[in-house]
Structures are given as C-alpha cells and as structure tokens.
Amino acid sequence: MNNDKTTVLQAxxxxxxxxxxxxxxxxxxxxxxxxxLAVIGDNGAGKSSLIKALSGALVPDKGTVSxxxxxxxxxSPMDARNAGIETVYQNLAVAPSLDIADNLYLGxxxxxxxxxxxxxxxxDKKAMHDNARQKLSELGLLTxxxxxxxxxxxxGGQRQGVAVARSAAFAKHVVIMDExxxxxxxxxxxxxxxLIKDVRDRGLSVVxxxxxxxxxxxxxxxxxxxxxxxxxxxxxxxxHTMSEAVAIMTGAMDPHDHAAGAFAA
Amino acid sequence: MADSSTLQTTQxxxxxxxxxxxxxxxxxxxxxxxxxxxxxxxxxxxxxxAAPAIVLLLAVIAFSVIIGDRFLHPFxxxxxxxxxxxxxxxxxxQTLIILTxxxxxxxxxxxxxTSVIMGKMAIDIGLxxxxxxxxxxxxxxxAGYINGILVTLFRLPPFIVTLGTWNIFFAxxxxxxxxxxxxxxxxxxxxxxxxxxxxxxxxxxxxxTYGSLLMVALFALIWYALNWTAWGKHVYATGDDPGAAxxxxxxxxxxxxSVYIVxxxxxxxxxxxxxxxxxxxxxxxxxxxxxxxxxAVVIGGCSLFGGRGxxxxxxxxxxxxxxxxNGLALAGVDVLWQEFTVGLLIIVAVGxxxxxxxx
Numbered sequence: 058m059n060n061d062k063t064t065v066l067q068a069x070x071x072x073x074x075x076x077x078x079x080x081x082x083x084x085x086x087x088x089x090x091x092x093x094l095a096v097i098g099d100n101g102a103g104k105s106s107l108i109k110a111l112s113g114a115l116v117p118d119k120g121t122v123s124x125x126x127x128x129x130x131x132x133s134p135m136d137a138r139n140a141g142i143e144t145v146y147q148n149l150a151v152a153p154s155l156d157i158a159d160n161l162y163l164g165x166x167x168x169x170x171x172x173x174x175x176x177x178x179x180x181d182k183k184a185m186h187d188n189a190r191q192k193l194s195e196l197g198l199l200t201x202x203x204x205x206x207x208x209x210x211x212x213g214g215q216r217q218g219v220a221v222a223r224s225a226a227f228a229k230h231v232v233i234m235d236e237x238x239x240x241x242x243x244x245x246x247x248x249x250x251x252l253i254k255d256v257r258d259r260g261l262s263v264v265x266x267x268x269x270x271x272x273x274x275x276x277x278x279x280x281x282x283x284x285x286x287x288x289x290x291x292x293x294x295x296x297h298t299m300s301e302a303v304a305i306m307t308g309a310m311d312p313h314d315h316a317a318g319a320f321a322a
Numbered sequence: 323m324a325d326s327s328t329l330q331t332t333q334x335x336x337x338x339x340x341x342x343x344x345x346x347x348x349x350x351x352x353x354x355x356x357x358x359x360x361x362x363x364x365x366x367x368x369x370x371x372a373a374p375a376i377v378l379l380l381a382v383i384a385f386s387v388i389i390g391d392r393f394l395h396p397f398x399x400x401x402x403x404x405x406x407x408x409x410x411x412x413x414x415x416q417t418l419i420i421l422t423x424x425x426x427x428x429x430x431x432x433x434x435x436t437s438v439i440m441g442k443m444a445i446d447i448g449l450x451x452x453x454x455x456x457x458x459x460x461x462x463x464x465a466g467y468i469n470g471i472l473v474t475l476f477r478l479p480p481f482i483v484t485l486g487t488w489n490i491f492f493a494x495x496x497x498x499x500x501x502x503x504x505x506x507x508x509x510x511x512x513x514x515x516x517x518x519x520x521x522x523x524x525x526x527x528x529x530x531t532y533g534s535l536l537m538v539a540l541f542a543l544i545w546y547a548l549n550w551t552a553w554g555k556h557v558y559a560t561g562d563d564p565g566a567a568x569x570x571x572x573x574x575x576x577x578x579x580s581v582y583i584v585x586x587x588x589x590x591x592x593x594x595x596x597x598x599x600x601x602x603x604x605x606x607x608x609x610x611x612x613x614x615x616x617x618a619v620v621i622g623g624c625s626l627f628g629g630r631g632x633x634x635x636x637x638x639x640x641x642x643x644x645x646x647x648n649g650l651a652l653a654g655v656d657v658l659w660q661e662f663t664v665g666l667l668i669i670v671a672v673g674x675x676x677x678x679x680x681x
Contacts (some may be wrong), residue, residue, distance in 0.1 A: 150569035164571030
C-alpha cells in the first residue's frame with residue numbers, strides 16, 4: 058500500500074505488550090515528506106505507545122520502523138534525535154531555571170573551537186546565543202527579547218515556542234509534537250498552530266498528536282486514526298467532518314462506509 | 323494549505339475568529355508598571371547571589387562602625403578567611419550536591435576519614451607525602467562514589483543515604499585511626515607537604531594561608547565548570563527537573579554520579595586544609611563541619627530544592643558566618659549569641675529563597 062510514494066518515517070506491524078495489556082497490536086504508520094500528519098485516537102487506543110516507538114522512548118516487541126526506507130532500531134530518545142527525529146513532549150522537557158539559549162542547546166551544547174573547547178571543554182556561549190536568536194526570529198518568536206531570560210519567566214505559549222524552536226532547529230527529518238496546544242489559551246494556541254505550519258513549510262514532516270479536533274482539522278494534511286492498538290483509518294480534513302472522524306475513532310462508524318472512500322487499514 | 327476549502331472555514335470554531343481580530347501580541351512582553359516589591363523580587367530572582375552579598379556588606383560595615391580598626395585590620399580579615407577555609411571547601415562539595423536537589427550529611431565524615439588516611443599513609447606506612455595525599459583524594463572520591471551508587475542505582479533519598487554513610491565513614495575513621503591522633507611534629511618531620519595548606523604568605527599585613535588560596539582556587543575552578551561547561555548546565559538541569567533533563571538527552575544518573583564523586587574528592591582536599599589548619603591528624607576533628615557547610619550553602623542563596631544557586635554564593639555564605647562569628651567575638655558578645663545569630667541567618671535565608679523562587 059502506498060509504495061508508490063516514498064515515506065520519511067514508516068512503521069509496519071508494531072507490537073508492544075505490557076503484561077496482559079496490548080498497547081500496540083500490529084500498528085502501521087506512514088509519514089510523507091513535508092506533511093503534517095495528525096494522530097488521533099481515544100484514550101487507551103495506543104497512540105502514545107506508537108509515538109514512543111517512533112521517538113525511541115519505547116522499544117517495540119515486534120515490527121519495524123524505517124526512516125528514509127532504511128530500517129532503524131532506536132534504543133533511546135537520543136538515537137532518534139541523532140537520526141533527525143525531534144520530539145516536543147507534552148511536559149516540554151525544558152529546565153525552568155536555565156535561560157532560553159541554554160534550553161535550546163540542552164544536551165547538545167556547542168564547544169569553543171580549538172584548545173579552549175578540546176581541553177577546557179569551554180562552551181561557545183556566543184555562538185549558541187546568536188544561533189538561538191536566529192532560530193527564534195526565523196520562527197517569528199523574536200518578540201522574546203532577552204535570550205538570557207530564564208524559561209520560568211516565560212508564559213505557557215512562549216515556553217511552547219521555545220520547545221518547538223528547539224525541535225525545529227535540530228530536526229533533520231521529523232518533528233513529533235505531543236499535545237502542543239493542550240495547556241494553552243486561545244491566542245497562544247493560535248501562535249503555536251502557526252508555528253507548526255511554519256515548521257512544515259520549512260520542509261520538515263510533522264506528526265501532531267492532539268485531542269483538539271478543530272486544531273487537527275485546521276493544520277493537518279492527513280489524519281491517522283488510531284483505534285485498539287492499530288491504525289484504523291487515514292482520512293483527509295477536506296473529505297471528512299470532525300464528527301465523522303470522532304465516529305471512526307470511537308468505532309461508531311466504519312471507515313469503509315464513507316462516500317469519500319477513506320483508506321482503511 | 324486548505325484555507326480555500328469550504329469545509330475548513332466552517333470547521334474553524336467561532337471563538338477563534340474573534341480571537342484573530344484581537345491582535346497578535348501573544349509572545350511579547352507588556353511593559354507593565356512594577357511596584358517596588360516586584361522590582362526587588364525580580365532583581366533577586368535574576369541575581370541569586372545579591373542577597374547574601376548585601377548581608378555580607380552590611381555586616382562588614384556594621385562591625386567596622388561598632389568595633390573599628392581592630393575588625394577592619396588586614397590581619398583580622400585574613401584570620402576570617404582562615405577560619406572559613408575548611409567550611410568553604412566543604413561548602414563547594416555541598417553546593418554541587420544541593421544543586422542536584424540532594425543533600426550530603428557525610429561531607430565532614432569523609433573529610434575526617436580521608437585526613438586519617440593521608441596521615442596514616444604518610445606517617446605509619448611511610449609512603450611519600452604526595453602519594454599519601456593522592457590516596458586520600460582517591461579515598462574521598464570512592465566515598466562519594468558509594469553515596470552516588472546508593473542515590474542513583476538504589477534510588478534512595480540522598481538525606482538517608484548520607485545520614486547512613488556519615489555514621490559508617492565516621493566509624494571506619496575511628497577504627498582505622500584506633501582513635502589515636504597523629505602528632506603535629508611527626509607530620510612536620512616526615513610529611514611536611516601535608517602542612518603546606520597551613521603555611522602563610524604575607525600580603526600587606528594580611529596573613530594568607532595556602533589553604534585559603536587553595537579554597538579560592540577551588541571556587542574558581544568549580545565556578546568555571548558550572549558556568550562554562552556542558553557538565554555544569556547538566557548539573558543545573560538535573561537538579562531543576564530530572565525528568566525534563568533526561569528527555570532532553572541528559573544522562574541524569576551519570577551526572578549525579580559525577581557530582582557525588584567530585585564532591586567526595588573535594589572533601590578530601592578539605593582534609594588537606596584541615597591538617598594544615600590544626601597541625602595534627604585527629605579522628606575527632608571537624609565534627610560540626612557537615613551542618614556548617616549546609617549553613618554556608620543555604621545562607622549563600624542556594625535553593626534546597628535544586629537547580630538554583632551560585633557557587634560564589636556559598637563563598638559569601640561562609641564569609642557571612644565567619645564575619646558574624648569574628649565580629650561578635652571581637653565585640654565581646656557571648657558565644658551563645660553567635661550561634662543564635664547564625665540560626666537566625668539560616669531561617670531568614672531560607673525564607674528569602676522561598677520568596678525569590680516564586681516567579
């Protein structure tokens with residue numbers, strides 16, 4: 058299926074069991090270049106397990122994940138990051154007392170060239186600050202004036218902006234965003250949704266996990282509906298309505314019954 | 323993308339359309355008017371070392387007025403520095419641990435144990451003093467390693483771990499030393515290097531010990547490591563929010579291990595300063611050093627909840643305690659009031675921290 062198009066990130070037959078609980082039951086996943094793919098599903102449908110398997114936070118019992126048609130075996134989030142997949146976690150994974158630039162570079166700090174960096178392990182603070190400023194301005198976040206500001210002094214939307222900027226700055230292929238608007242107000246959500254589109258327009262593929270149907274339908278190019286541990290259907294925002302998506306997601310509607318003929322897995 | 327789609331438009335919720343006309347200054351800062359209290363709060367939040375520095379300055383001014391030249395004399399100033407050397411060095415170790423949201427009750431016991439190891443190696447076994455010194459530092463690192471293993475691998479709370487190892491290290495120290503003191507003359511004859519930290523250099527009437535200079539150098543070194551290396555950023559991030567730090571790719575257990583090992587080694591350097599200061603090696607020395615080091619860190623503005631504080635705050639904290647003790651003593655105030663004042667300072671410092679940490 059869909060073998061005519063090249064995927065950026067693909068998964069086939071992922072299985073993950075926790076004791077008696079089956080979180081992933083042969084789940085498939087396809088992400089194409091330069092698209093925003095929303096992943097929706099009821100609570101317990103296994104979407105967070107799917108995302109964890111793709112971002113290296115979970116090692117599946119069975120199945121394969123491939124990046125650019127090459128099979129990969131992520132053992133940790135670091136492996137996925139090194140392969141060019143960045144994840145914005147729901148709890149943001151920022152250190153509140155460190156400043157914005159420190160947070161952008163947390164875990165991959167840049168060292169000074171030459172002996173200062175090699176022997177004295179000295180950080181290249183200037184380069185990191187300059188780059189951080191550039192990244193934020195590229196994403197239209199330059200209103201954050203002081204790059205030396207501690208992240209805890211920022212609003213929720215600004216923190217989300219920092220987290221998104223971090224992933225966009227370092228991702229080579231894929232940005233995974235877990236509920237990026239869940240804790241935000243209306244205006245802040247709008248800002249973050251625009252950021253997500255910006256990231257896509259910069260040529261990256263985005264996986265968006267969200268419970269917020271209006272947000273999903275606004276930004277997604279395709280919607281992956283997860284149900285009972287596997288991919289249940291893939292629909293498009295312009296062929297289906299939100300209520301149809303919810304109906305498919307909850308099992309109230311069979312995806313094959315739809316006139317638009319959704320691709321059902 | 324789908325802006326042209328009619329479905330799209332109908333699906334965009336009404337409240338969103340209203341919000342769109344409300345201007346887009348979401349991520350900008352309003353230049354609001356701040357009250358004096360808020361301004362003070364922001365200042366201290368951005369400069370955690372400012373509060374102890376102000377206290378130190380005020381204390382020095384107050385004692386200069388009350389006591390006069392006797393207090394301000396370079397000799398007295400250098401005396402204060404000598405008096406805070408050991409607590410200052412242990413305070414460096416304690417700061418590292420507290421930055422990771424831990425606490426180390428065993429720093430004093432590690433110091434005494436390693437001072438005994440240095441003394442026994444050099445005097446009883448007759449190893450060269452350099453080797454004895456290195457053996458002591460290695461033993462300190464191993465002691466820290468044991469604390470680190472218990473904290474990371476066994477996931478025990480640092481308070482309980484170091485409460486246990488405090489007793490264990492202290493008992494080992496009594497057993498190994500057989501509760502006997504190694505006399506100062508013996509050290510002077512066979513291993514004068516161990517006394518180096520007690521020797522002084524004259525400097526405009528001030529008598530600085532090499533131990534004090536060693537302390538200042540250690541502060542500078544750890545300041546560099548905390549502020550100018552990735553390791554330092556990771557120490558702060560681990561103390562701030564370990565979950566977030568590990569999601570950001572930091573191996574937090576490794577960071578914690580390294581912090582405990584470095585802290586143990588620094589305690590052993592404290593042991594060298596201790597031998598220089600008291601001359602002999604006594605298994606009973608430094609009994610109150612644990613709590614004094616925590617006092618210095620807390621007065622220095624480090625948060626006991628981790629991730630917040632500066633290493634020079636601890637130096638200032640140690641100096642605040644030193645200045646108060648020295649000044650009150652010179653003013654002829656009973657020792658019990660020195661303890662009273664230090665107790666008061668601790669409570670005020672922690673109260674300040676609680677207030678400052680609020681964003």
